[in-house]
Amino acid sequence: MKLFVLRRVLAMVPMLLGVSVLSFLLLQLSPGDPLSAQRGNPQVPDALIHRIETEYGFDKPVPEQYLLWLSRTVRGDLGYSFKYKRPVADVIRERVGATLLLAVFSSLLSWLLAVPLGVWAALRRGRWPDRLVSLTAFVGMSLPSFFLALLLLFAASVAPPIPGFGRFPIGGLVSPEFDQLSLAARVGDVLRHLLIPGLVLAVGGVAGLQRVTRGSMLETLRQPFVLAARARGLSQGSVLWRHAFRNAANPLITLLGFEFSALLSGAAFTEIITSWPGLGLVALEAVRAKDLFLVMATVLMGSFLLLAGNLISDILHAWNDPRVKLS
Amino acid sequence: MSKIPLALLATVLLASCHSTEGKPGGPGTAHSLEIGTPGGKLVIASEGGPKTFNPIVENESSSSDFVGLIFSGLVDADAHTGLPKPGLAESWTVDSSGKVFVFHLRPGLKFNDGTPLGADDVVFTWTKLVFDTAVQCAMRDILAVDGKLPEVRALDALTVEFRLPTVFGPFVSAVGGVPILSKARLSGRTGHAFNSAYGIDTPPDSLVGTGPFKLSRYEGGSRGVFVRNPFYWKKDAKGQDLPYLDTVLVTVVQDQKSEVLKFKAGEIDELDVVPQDFPVIKPLEQEGKFTVRKLGPTLAQLFLVFNQNMDRDPVGRPYVDPVKLAWFRDVHFRRAVSWAIDRKAIRDIVWNGLGSDANGPFSPSSGYWWNSKLPPLVRNLDSARAELAAGGYVLGSDGKLRDPKGNPIKFTLLTNAENQSRIETAGLVRKDLTSLGIDVVFTQVEFNALVSRLDATFDWDVVMLGLTGGSEPHFGANVWISSGRTHEWYPRQRTPSTPWERELDSLVSAGVRSVDTTVRKRAYDRLQAVVREEQPMVYLGHPEYMTAVRDRFGNVDPTPLGGALHDIEEIFVKK
Amino acid sequence: MNRAVLRFRSVLSSNTPARISFWVLAALYLAAIFAPWLAPYAGDDDARACSWAPPSEIHLREADGSWHLPFVRAVSYTFDDDARRVWTEDSTCRFPLRLFRDGHLVGLGEAIATPGRRVSDPSPAGRLYLLGADARGRDLLSRILYGSRVSLTIGVVGVAISTLIALVVGGIAGFAGGWVDGALMRLCEVVMLVPAFYLLMLLRAALPLDWDSRVVYFYIILILSFLGWAGLARILRGMIQSLRQSDFLAASRALGLSPWRILWRHALPQTFGFLSVQATLSIPGYIVAESGLSLLGLGIQDPQTSWGNLLEEAMSIAEIRLHPWTLLPGLFLFAAVLSWNLLGDALRDAFDPRSLS
Numbered sequence A: 001m002k003l004f005v006l007r008r009v010l011a012m013v014p015m016l017l018g019v020s021v022l023s024f025l026l027l028q029l030s031p032g033d034p035l036s037a038q039r040g041n042p043q044v045p046d047a048l049i050h051r052i053e054t055e056y057g058f059d060k061p062v063p064e065q066y067l068l069w070l071s072r073t074v075r076g077d078l079g080y081s082f083k084y085k086r087p088v089a090d091v092i093r094e095r096v097g098a099t100l101l102l103a104v105f106s107s108l109l110s111w112l113l114a115v116p117l118g119v120w121a122a123l124r125r126g127r128w129p130d131r132l133v134s135l136t137a138f139v140g141m142s143l144p145s146f147f148l149a150l151l152l153l154f155a156a157s158v159a160p161p162i163p164g165f166g167r168f169p170i171g172g173l174v175s176p177e178f179d180q181l182s183l184a185a186r187v188g189d190v191l192r193h194l195l196i197p198g199l200v201l202a203v204g205g206v207a208g209l210q211r212v213t214r215g216s217m218l219e220t221l222r223q224p225f226v227l228a229a230r231a232r233g234l235s236q237g238s239v240l241w242r243h244a245f246r247n248a249a250n251p252l253i254t255l256l257g258f259e260f261s262a263l264l265s266g267a268a269f270t271e272i273i274t275s276w277p278g279l280g281l282v283a284l285e286a287v288r289a290k291d292l293f294l295v296m297a298t299v300l301m302g303s304f305l306l307l308a309g310n311l312i313s314d315i316l317h318a319w320n321d322p323r324v325k326l327s
Numbered sequence B: 001m002s003k004i005p006l007a008l009l010a011t012v013l014l015a016s017c018h019s020t021e022g023k024p025g026g027p028g029t030a031h032s033l034e035i036g037t038p039g040g041k042l043v044i045a046s047e048g049g050p051k052t053f054n055p056i057v058e059n060e061s062s063s064s065d066f067v068g069l070i071f072s073g074l075v076d077a078d079a080h081t082g083l084p085k086p087g088l089a090e091s092w093t094v095d096s097s098g099k100v101f102v103f104h105l106r107p108g109l110k111f112n113d114g115t116p117l118g119a120d121d122v123v124f125t126w127t128k129l130v131f132d133t134a135v136q137c138a139m140r141d142i143l144a145v146d147g148k149l150p151e152v153r154a155l156d157a158l159t160v161e162f163r164l165p166t167v168f169g170p171f172v173s174a175v176g177g178v179p180i181l182s183k184a185r186l187s188g189r190t191g192h193a194f195n196s197a198y199g200i201d202t203p204p205d206s207l208v209g210t211g212p213f214k215l216s217r218y219e220g221g222s223r224g225v226f227v228r229n230p231f232y233w234k235k236d237a238k239g240q241d242l243p244y245l246d247t248v249l250v251t252v253v254q255d256q257k258s259e260v261l262k263f264k265a266g267e268i269d270e271l272d273v274v275p276q277d278f279p280v281i282k283p284l285e286q287e288g289k290f291t292v293r294k295l296g297p298t299l300a301q302l303f304l305v306f307n308q309n310m311d312r313d314p315v316g317r318p319y320v321d322p323v324k325l326a327w328f329r330d331v332h333f334r335r336a337v338s339w340a341i342d343r344k345a346i347r348d349i350v351w352n353g354l355g356s357d358a359n360g361p362f363s364p365s366s367g368y369w370w371n372s373k374l375p376p377l378v379r380n381l382d383s384a385r386a387e388l389a390a391g392g393y394v395l396g397s398d399g400k401l402r403d404p405k406g407n408p409i410k411f412t413l414l415t416n417a418e419n420q421s422r423i424e425t426a427g428l429v430r431k432d433l434t435s436l437g438i439d440v441v442f443t444q445v446e447f448n449a450l451v452s453r454l455d456a457t458f459d460w461d462v463v464m465l466g467l468t469g470g471s472e473p474h475f476g477a478n479v480w481i482s483s484g485r486t487h488e489w490y491p492r493q494r495t496p497s498t499p500w501e502r503e504l505d506s507l508v509s510a511g512v513r514s515v516d517t518t519v520r521k522r523a524y525d526r527l528q529a530v531v532r533e534e535q536p537m538v539y540l541g542h543p544e545y546m547t548a549v550r551d552r553f554g555n556v557d558p559t560p561l562g563g564a565l566h567d568i569e570e571i572f573v574k575k
Numbered sequence C: 001m002n003r004a005v006l007r008f009r010s011v012l013s014s015n016t017p018a019r020i021s022f023w024v025l026a027a028l029y030l031a032a033i034f035a036p037w038l039a040p041y042a043g044d045d046d047a048r049a050c051s052w053a054p055p056s057e058i059h060l061r062e063a064d065g066s067w068h069l070p071f072v073r074a075v076s077y078t079f080d081d082d083a084r085r086v087w088t089e090d091s092t093c094r095f096p097l098r099l100f101r102d103g104h105l106v107g108l109g110e111a112i113a114t115p116g117r118r119v120s121d122p123s124p125a126g127r128l129y130l131l132g133a134d135a136r137g138r139d140l141l142s143r144i145l146y147g148s149r150v151s152l153t154i155g156v157v158g159v160a161i162s163t164l165i166a167l168v169v170g171g172i173a174g175f176a177g178g179w180v181d182g183a184l185m186r187l188c189e190v191v192m193l194v195p196a197f198y199l200l201m202l203l204r205a206a207l208p209l210d211w212d213s214r215v216v217y218f219y220i221i222l223i224l225s226f227l228g229w230a231g232l233a234r235i236l237r238g239m240i241q242s243l244r245q246s247d248f249l250a251a252s253r254a255l256g257l258s259p260w261r262i263l264w265r266h267a268l269p270q271t272f273g274f275l276s277v278q279a280t281l282s283i284p285g286y287i288v289a290e291s292g293l294s295l296l297g298l299g300i301q302d303p304q305t306s307w308g309n310l311l312e313e314a315m316s317i318a319e320i321r322l323h324p325w326t327l328l329p330g331l332f333l334f335a336a337v338l339s340w341n342l343l344g345d346a347l348r349d350a351f352d353p354r355s356l357s
Helices: A001-027 A046-058 A062-076 A088-123 A130-142 A145-158 A177-178 A183-222 A224-231 A237-268 A268-273 A279-288 A292-320 B062-069 B118-128 B138-143 B171-176 B256-262 B278-288 B324-327 B331-340 B343-350 B364-369 B381-390 B421-432 B446-458 B473-480 B499-512 B517-534 C002-013 C016-033 C140-176 C176-194 C196-206 C213-244 C247-254 C258-294 C306-316 C319-320 C324-351
Strands: B007-010 B041-047 B075-077 B084-086 B089-094 B098-107 B153-156 B159-163 B213-219 B223-228 B246-255 B270-273 B291-299 B300-308 B412-416 B439-445 B464-469 B537-550 C058-063 C069-080 C085-101 C103-106
Touching: A001 A062, A001 A292, A001 C176, A001 C196, A046 B138, A046 C069, A062 B171, A062 C085, A088 A183, A088 A237, A088 A268, A088 A279, A088 A292, A088 C176, A130 A183, A130 C324, A145 A183, A145 A237, A145 A268, A145 C306, A145 C319, A145 C324, A183 A224, A183 A268, A183 B446, A224 A237, A224 C085, A237 A279, A237 A292, A279 B412, A279 C196, A292 C176, A292 C196, B007 C306, B041 B062, B041 B270, B062 B213, B062 B223, B075 B171, B075 C306, B084 B089, B084 B171, B098 B118, B098 B171, B118 B153, B118 C324, B138 B171, B159 B381, B246 B256, B256 B270, B256 B278, B270 B278, B278 B291, B278 B537, B278 C319, B291 B364, B291 C319, B300 C319, B324 B331, B331 B421, B331 B537, B343 B421, B343 B537, B364 C002, B412 B421, B412 B446, B421 B439, B421 B464, B439 B446, B439 C103, B446 B464, B473 B499, B499 B517, C002 C016, C002 C324, C016 C140, C016 C324, C140 C213, C140 C258, C140 C324, C176 C213, C196 C213, C213 C258, C258 C306, C258 C324, C306 C319, C306 C324, C319 C324
Parallel strands: B041 B246, B412 B439, B412 B464
Antiparallel strands: B007 B464, B075 B084, B089 B098, B098 B159, B153 B159, B213 B223, B223 B246, B270 B537, B291 B537, B300 B464, B300 B537, C058 C069, C069 C085, C085 C103
């Protein structure tokens, strides 16, 4: 097991290198550089621009720049963000929490919705609950996240305040008076703000999950051991959850890892439209501003999450299913 | 927060500053100040958060919201005229050669740690910090003439003399841009070490300056808490110590959108309102206990610029197709385009009716230096057709305009993709030009890709951009001189390519080579007239500068130049 | 082939959501084809005096109380103190709705003066805005119809291209094996590893933008295809590999058929059913990706329209509050995506032998 993880982690290195070469190349191919704000400013003397260029090696050939970047990154120095005017590591550290929070919340929400719905649909296979659930799931899946976010924001901005809840917050992470709140109230405040972006992201995931749960559940219910359990006279609930569901959960667990990996690019649109201060927003702005070092850091992080997600799903899969052996 | 960079804008309406119409130059136009009472708190927002607290190394606007409260220079800028007014120096003189300036410090000045400030500190700041080549400071590059820098020395404990190698008209304004730092605190951190001094992790106590406030706490990336500087020199008419406010809280916001949300929620006390947001902010005045003031045109304006670059690329191909180049270098063509544009439509459609016509390169709000005699640029299709006829352009029966050689007129209009209002404007411009028979292809690129075309690859036809100005015209000289990097229509020329560009060069140097404001004003008035006449840039107008401030604050007198809260030491909370 | 059509028809007749989806899509695509005729105005036909005009009110009754066929009035606005547009109808004349006018399905007739009133001077221009207008007074309905031509085709063409790339790459890798296979699969993995969103933006930024709109349209399709091929290529390679080891290919090789012939005539046709289902299922992704790209100003650009670029106007709360009709293009987007999803799902169930239903 340990050996397996180690090998997989080692295998990540060339992949990440490949990704970094590809994105570095694409960034260099496109016009513009991080210093455009200075170049367009008549008050910035040429000498200053040259100084910055030399300092960051922008005057060197592309392969050399890449190696410079690589050697610094390997040593843990992610470089400087020209857009945010701070070290890249600081920018990411500040935003990663918000993105993780949103991702965990929305995954939780979508699992809580999808798994019971999937099981229910499987038990009522082919009848109206099954059809209704799958149609609703499709509606959710077909609403583009940016459109759903716009709709919810619109609804929130015209909706009257709800007693005990107040107005729906339209954007941001916390309320202005956050600092003065008690701990419990702070948690509540963040949750309130999570509602719209969390819902938007969750809705997109429900359809797929629901479908997998249903399919896997159906397959399991046909298995002889379920029939056997039923025959032994175990209660319906026990058969369902203790036996059938535990087995049906295997493909779901694999999905968990993939969900994790989709965090970064999946949430970007939602973050942008609901002003959620996460990494997606940073990534967009970084690419737009050609903020070289920040783009590289976020792309690599995204790829790393993807690889890590795959690894996690393999491990989880092995853990839940004794038939699978990691080697 | 009174310094405004002259910069190409990614978005037209970055927060900057404004003035009431019809307040032509001359110091002393400030409105009468009320006597306030001490105490209270003001909360403002700053976009992006500070990069450094170092006031000398590479100024960035997001840092200046913080730095401007802590530090101050020998002179300040008048928020109405933009002209220098006394700061740490109570007066100054210049000799007849225009090269020797003597500044007289106020007696009894102290830094915010209680230590006295004298001529030594001024000399230290200039010679050991600003003029040290190891220090990253743009001011040094601005003041250097052929590598020679001014000589600075103390005549006595309260008097400092600057000897310039050559006359530099805006020298007093330039001096105002350099805050005075403590020699005692920093003499061990000169040279390279100074570049990293006063970073954002500096303990607040060691940020020793002379501004009205001092930093008491900085919570990285989220907010700064400033408290009254007990040693600040200024007093009100009744002799009370200024500033009135106990605390200023600067909250870091990520963008304009979240700033608006925070203002609506009551968290911040001031907001620069852009025309697009006005219809949703204004109705909240009573509920939110604030007033939205309309203060005249912004310093920012929108323009079209034609690529007049005659150079060739390294492979020997011309940067601009010679056929198109002939149009762009033809003043009749440029004027015709200018006459054809319906600026009222831009104002009504894009800015919700909140804006005004431009009359040339400077904003009416730029104070003393604006040339008020030029008539506004408006649409006149007859004049447009007359210019086209004068240039030999013919409108064919197929509705297409052709140049004298018979080439149909077709070009690409480029602007940056980040800004929806610019895309609307470009759409209107395209339609206007279509009515002349010109075929315009409109495209958008990212701001930095646009700048790289303007600055490096020169592969563009016509670009729409925004530029925001400050008061002192020389600080924007890079746009006007033919050798300038931001002389957008044909940058970095070895020799001026037209007689009028030669005249612009000489006007810029007339403006900087005199210390007499009337002489300088004459040069800049002429410069504005020449640019208006030749229209290398076609000005589309200024959006309105508007600001919302909570009603409980007194002595609030927003101007486009100074911003909503200039002279923040005078602002108080009404009882 | 005939069997596939029969199967498709049986899916439609047995699955109600799929049937409805099919007809919704048919209607949308027909509307796209006949957009110039269905749309009351050309896509870029602006009317500055009607900036942000709300949906037209359709009247039946004239000011003097007389009844008429449906008509609209000319409208104009002034700004109130809050700089909001206040609309007034010009009741001095009416503009009757006419069918088949000037080559459009619906258009406005000449102004007819209201009895007893003089037409105001200059005479007002009536505009028909069934779904409201945008900032420049362009008819939203017309723009949605023209935009559908981009939004609806981009998915189909994009999927076709990426499937082609996947077939070539997956086919070669699966068939050649060895180091070719290894290299191609590593390439696929790297492409799949860069988060799609970044790849999209990076690729877009790497291209010159001041191109003819048709060229830009094809480039956007290419970019989207570039994202889609890698995953599919891997699956195809796997399928072909297992085919290669199957008996009948061994048999054909024993018969002395050339490798290419085996690939084209025998290996690939076996993947056809899978591919068609896969294509239907991935079309919605392309449609949404184009909209997202255009929404950020990186895709289709004004004056061309796509549903995403129309939604760009709804990006701020201020716009949605003041002009809620800017959200409408999203509904069309939703309808198209939902229909493709439901149809694709029904097809998967029908064509996939392992499916459970």
